[in-house]
Amino acid sequence: MDKVAQGKARWAARAAQSPCADDRQFITVSGTPIQPLYTPLDIQDLDFEKDIGFPGSFPFTRGVRDTMYRGKLWTMRQFAGLGSAKQTNERFHYLLAHGQTGLSVAFDLPTLMGYDSDHPRSKGEVGRCGVAVDSLQDMEVIFSGIPLDRISTSMTINAPASILLAMYIAVAEKQGIPSWKLTGTIQNDILKEYIAQKEWIYPPAPSMRLITDTMAFCAQHVPKWNTISISGYHIREAGSTAVQELAFTLADGFAYVEAGIAAGLDVDVFAPRLSFFFNAHLDLFEEVAKYRAARRLWARYMRDKYGAKKPESWLLRFHTQTAGCSLTAQQPENNIIRTAYEALAGVLGGTQSLHTNSMDETYALPTEHAVKIALRTQQILAYEIGVANTIDPLAGSYFVEALTDQMEKGAEAYFAEIEKRGGVLKCIEQGYFQREIAEAAYRYQRQIENQERIVVGVNRFTEEGDTGTIPILEIDPAVEHEQCVALKRLRSERDNDKVQRALADLRRVAEGTENTVPAILECVRVYATEGEIVDVLRSVFGEYQEPVLL
Numbered sequence: 001m002d003k004v005a006q007g008k009a010r011w012a013a014r015a016a017q018s019p020c021a022d023d024r025q026f027i028t029v030s031g032t033p034i035q036p037l038y039t040p041l042d043i044q045d046l047d048f049e050k051d052i053g054f055p056g057s058f059p060f061t062r063g064v065r066d067t068m069y070r071g072k073l074w075t076m077r078q079f080a081g082l083g084s085a086k087q088t089n090e091r092f093h094y095l096l097a098h099g100q101t102g103l104s105v106a107f108d109l110p111t112l113m114g115y116d117s118d119h120p121r122s123k124g125e126v127g128r129c130g131v132a133v134d135s136l137q138d139m140e141v142i143f144s145g146i147p148l149d150r151i152s153t154s155m156t157i158n159a160p161a162s163i164l165l166a167m168y169i170a171v172a173e174k175q176g177i178p179s180w181k182l183t184g185t186i187q188n189d190i191l192k193e194y195i196a197q198k199e200w201i202y203p204p205a206p207s208m209r210l211i212t213d214t215m216a217f218c219a220q221h222v223p224k225w226n227t228i229s230i231s232g233y234h235i236r237e238a239g240s241t242a243v244q245e246l247a248f249t250l251a252d253g254f255a256y257v258e259a260g261i262a263a264g265l266d267v268d269v270f271a272p273r274l275s276f277f278f279n280a281h282l283d284l285f286e287e288v289a290k291y292r293a294a295r296r297l298w299a300r301y302m303r304d305k306y307g308a309k310k311p312e313s314w315l316l317r318f319h320t321q322t323a324g325c326s327l328t329a330q331q332p333e334n335n336i337i338r339t340a341y342e343a344l345a346g347v348l349g350g351t352q353s354l355h356t357n358s359m360d361e362t363y364a365l366p367t368e369h370a371v372k373i374a375l376r377t378q379q380i381l382a383y384e385i386g387v388a389n390t391i392d393p394l395a396g397s398y399f400v401e402a403l404t405d406q407m408e409k410g411a412e413a414y415f416a417e418i419e420k421r422g423g424v425l426k427c428i429e430q431g432y433f434q435r436e437i438a439e440a441a442y443r444y445q446r447q448i449e450n451q452e453r454i455v456v457g458v459n460r461f462t463e464e465g466d467t468g469t470i471p472i473l474e475i476d477p478a479v480e481h482e483q484c485v486a487l488k489r490l491r492s493e494r495d496n497d498k499v500q501r502a503l504a505d506l507r508r509v510a511e512g513t514e515n516t517v518p519a520i521l522e523c524v525r526v527y528a529t530e531g532e533i534v535d536v537l538r539s540v541f542g543e544y545q546e547p548v549l550l
Contacts, residue, residue, distance in 0.1 A: 028242070029286060038398035052395060058311070061295055061404070070389070075354070077103065078104060078374065083132075085139070102184075103146070105153065105156065109129055109199075110122035126479060132479070134530055135167075136167050148172045154184055154353070158193050160530060165186050170524050186214075188214060195437070196240075201534060202543065206537075218273060219265070227274065229275050232246065232279060235433075240440050245279060245290070251418050267307065278320050282342060288394055291346075299314040320353070321355040327357060327361055335358075340381075347381055348392075359374075364474070365473050503523060505519050506537070511540055
């Protein structure tokens, strides 16, 4: 190391005399200073066995599987859902026909908030940002012609997650498929809703009960299902740094583990079905370091703090979505290139599943043409450029290993601060996470406005008269009317005595301590609507009101 240090000193002296010396500030997207050169001096404290190791072995820095992409490529899972159930079913078949390997359902805002399509608060939002789902009837149409025992499905749903999972199980029953064969994920991450996304219904305590109920039910009846996708994506989209995304997401994960243990569950029963969802932003190396640090941190905490004994409980498996917030309305074709680099970061970081954004998503839901280009981006990554040929190819890079270590230390500092403040729920109540994210978002925006950070087509290399001339998808307003007509017909044709008995039983369960999922499943089977089920739970649990944050 002495020779390296001497050599670096000589290089630094020469570099300082260079007439090409640049006085720009070199930092990551998150603001971490970057040295001009990294050497063995920057990783001399790393222990290969303890900090890096082998793929499929603790601490899993290099990946969760022994063979990674040489054994199985990541799942190509384009997030889709638009308009009516029939339109979404057609989009799913289109994507599967073009090589997509998993499904991912986007729901509209009323479904996310627990309102039926004919509720006054749903007006103007039905089918706009995803598919409208009011009852089992809609889910039957969405998955028509799709055998649920041969495809894995991710559903981006949080406050009403157990209701939508129940609908999925009921659709499988109608296809003759037992629940133990189902594979997929519900997002079900309510903590990040309070922190960043803001789509909640109930207060935190009953929300956490619904989650632990789902964990317990799935452990017994849907053992291959991921019960929570602990999500940093929305935290990043709200403006956090990469370190904040890493730290707040894992802190939420630890809170779910503690809630499960407090509910009397064996950590090794539910922990293997926890998964994660991260953002892939623009800074290639920072993102790769984030994923590697996340695996290492999770493994250590699960084994050493929470006493998990099964290696499966130590694994951090994650889905990645490229950064929607990095896309621009100006020169929208540039978004194809941004997305390709972000997807590369996800793959170099060892993701198990990937969504690539479409170039038109700053305007609306993607057209078929735009989403096909986004899917082709993943296929080119997988099959043409060799990135999947070896595992964790950036391991051993002085820069990447140093940055991974730096990310880990930054997250540890946040964990200490969160614990000092009384834990995740206390931090939410105090607005701690929200303020940290808002301050980071403000700094980032100022950098763009001051041209300290270049965004091509926005603050540099702009074109006069640029109006973004790509085709944009429009949702027909008739979708809302047709959805309301179908809902009215459903209520008149179903057995309403059975519906009322099922809802009354759900109320009894919610007021007590039994697991809520079986009662929700029975409501779904008799075609109670999502809004009716949520109304029962809302009347028992109450509705969350965010405190004023300054």
